[in-house]
Amino acid sequence: SNFARTQAIQTISQRSPMDLGKTDPLSKIWACDVFNLARMEECLSKNAFKAMKKTFQTGAMLDPATADVVAAAMKEWAMSKGAKFFSHIFYPMTNATAEKHDGFIITSPEGNAITDFSGSLLIKGEPDGSSFPNGSIRATNSARGYTAWDPTSPAYIMHTANGATLMIPCVFLSWTGEALDKKIPLLRSNAAMNTAAQRVLKLMGETDVATLNSSCGAEQEYFLIDEAFATARPDILLSGRSLFGAAPAKGQQFDDHYFGAIPERVQVYMQDIEDKLYRLGIPAKTHHNEVAPGQFEIAPYFEAANVAADHQQLLMTVMKTTAKAHGFLCMLHEKPFAGVNGSGKHVNWSVGNSTQGNLLDPGQTPEENLHFLAFCGAVIRGVHLFGPLLRAVIASASNDHRLGANEAPPAILSVYLGDQLEQVFNDIKAGKILKTEKGGHMDLGLSQILKFERDPGDRNRTSPFAFTGNRFEFRAVGSSQSVSGPLIAMNTMLADSLHWVADKLEAELNSGKDVATATLAVLKTLMEQHGNAVFGGNGYSPDWHKAAVEERGLKNLPTSADALPELLSPEIASLFERTGVLTPAELYSRFEVYAEQYINSIDVEAKLMVNMATTMIYPAAVTYLSELAATAGNLQDLGITLDNSVASSVATEANALMVAVGKLSAARAKHDFDSVKDHMTFLAGTVRDLMTEVRAHADTLETLIADEMWPLPKYSEMLFIK
Ligand code: ADP
Ligand code: MG
Structure with a gap:
């Protein structure tokens, strides 16, 4: 039914612009949640600040003693802003970011809550990185990945409705020192x-x-x-x-x-x-x-x-x-x-x-x-x-x-x-x-x-x-x-x-x-x-x-x-x-990860297409056909003949849709490829062509079926109703 679609339009007609209240002047809010150089100058000793500034500007190594001082100052600042947690944020080989949150809290033997955040906690973290794509790098080494503080990118506070977290930009590497992220090669480049x-x-x-x-x-x-x-x-x-x-x-x-x-x-x-x-x-x-x-x-x-x-x-x-x-x-x-x-x-x-x-x-x-x-x-x-x-x-x-x-x-x-x-x-x-x-x-x-x-x-x-x-x-x-x-x-x-x-x-x-x-x-x-x-x-x-x-x-x-295999060229x-x-192993792992992402995203789309065509679009066609058929039958009883060209177009397209869906399902089931490149080429060619075919029939049905029976919000609605 088109219930969700009409419901959506009704919901939207009730909406109004969100009331943000009066916004604060730029001078008041600019970088107020960032532990930047200006903030560090306020709360670090002269020497610690000098060391930090040098690191920030030239990427020079920071000594552990300074890291301890910076960590203490960072914690004080973050807690004064309401943060109870900190997180290393890193940039795996996806286009997204990843985080692992830890509390500042530890308890004393007497049962009191105290807080702790040393230079070593600031500098290094060990998220359970096994769920991040890494190509074949860690399969051959160890499942462990480490995050390490990038002092050249400032830490900041992320606010949610009910809390605040200190976010610390990090690199992400294997214990053998190989880059598992996008930040390490960027710094190296x-x-x-x-x-x-x-x-x-x-x-x-x-x-x-x-x-x-x-x-x-x-x-x-x-x-x-x-x-x-x-x-x-x-x-x-x-x-x-x-x-x-x-x-x-x-x-x-x-x-x-x-x-x-x-x-x-x-x-x-x-x-x-x-x-x-x-x-x-x-x-x-x-x-x-x-x-x-x-x-x-x-x-x-x-x-x-x-x-x-x-x-x-x-x-x-x-x-x-x-x-x-x-x-x-x-x-x-x-x-x-x-x-x-x-x-x-x-x-x-x-x-x-x-x-x-x-x-x-x-x-x-x-x-x-x-x-x-x-x-x-x-x-x-x-x-x-x-x-x-x-x-x-x-x-x-x-x-x-x-x-x-x-x-x-x-x-x-x-x-x-x-x-x-x-x-x-x-x-x-x-x-x-x-x-x-x-x-x-x-x-x-x-x-x-x-x-x-x-x-x-x-x-x-x-x-x-x-x-x-x-x-x-x-x-x-x-x-x-x-x-x-x-x-x-x-x-x-x-x-x-x-x-x-x-x-x-x-x-x-x-x-x-x-x-x-x-x-x-x-x-x-x-x-x-x-x-x-x-x-x-x-x-x-x-x-x-x-x-x-x-x-x-x-x-x-x-x-x-065509493009991803170029990463493997000598x-x-x-x-x-x-x-x-990038070492050859690091480069190869990137090819593997990006190829896998390519394969997965097309496969997910193909599967979704099969599902939606079968469970939403074909049923809409059938419902409309049965209504047309019933009406034609009733009219026939009255001696009136209804032109059946729409019904036969709907039937033709609905049948063609399901034939194309069948071919797409079969293509999805194919798994015997000689190489990753062959698999990608098959998806880029055969599978995408079949997806275009399925879509063409579905889109034609959208132009034939009664508007009130169409289940999916239409382009005109999504693009123009705000
Ligand atoms: P346009 O739409 O004409 O391409 P915009 O002003 O929308 O231009 O965006 C231009 C972008 O390029 C902005 O982010 C701007 O800060 C950035 N930019 C300007 N000068 C430099 C520079 N020297 N190096 C890198 N980025 C720059
Ligand atoms: Mg531009």
């Missing part, structure tokens, strides 16, 4: 990038070079639908997307939702999450409507990559949990509604330090221009050599619905530089940019050329990887994904390329060239070898898809079944090994 960047900058004549760090600002797209609708849709609840649903009459044809007025209930929800984020020290900066109806975006200001990655996870958690209180379901799935624009997560990335500034910013002086060209060139080489890696780190069953479809960046990785910068690199390649002297000073003239106008130059939305004035924007990342994988890949490929640049630069300098001439010579070679990755045209066009592969030698990896294994970011 950052360190590798720093080492290589130091080399290049010193060769370029810089004497004072502070530690380099990568930065990340992530734009998060999402959908909001009313929770009451979600409750009536098992597919949305269990797989995060609608497996069925006919296109609404009013779709997104008019694009009138983009930057349009935000409905009040949504606005109040956004304010609520933003206040929560501010308390957690997350700099939420912009929010607006997105392309599709019901779709929105939130973007915090950029931060150091490691902190940004933790904050991004926290942001997704806050968005999901806060939505409940407002009667919404926050959907982070990449393609919740077929035929409607999907959701991505643009990962804006740059590298820099306090002495040279942002190395991906062309800057004002010829020296800055030269640094910029070297780093930008290194990125171009990285994308050319490791495009398949960039494709693999964004591979998932859900993101496959976007990539390759004509709405999101294509599954071919190329770099968009913008007309002016592309011209500069082409001129370098052609040997046309030379060092000139102006008034005794070197002049590359780039500060004039590279006055980037952000519009419309960088508005090539069809590129998966675009230069946007002072950073690169990796746009093919999926909305539900952790930003760590992309950041690890970008930092690591940059580290490798900067070493290549440094080697070449060293040789040129040794041959007696000055820095500018040597750098331009290196970049000329770089462009000759790797310029094929630069593409400024329309990434959606079929011509490009053909030319990219046939003329440029780039790889087109349309599905995760080039990528060697990249991670020589930069010290």
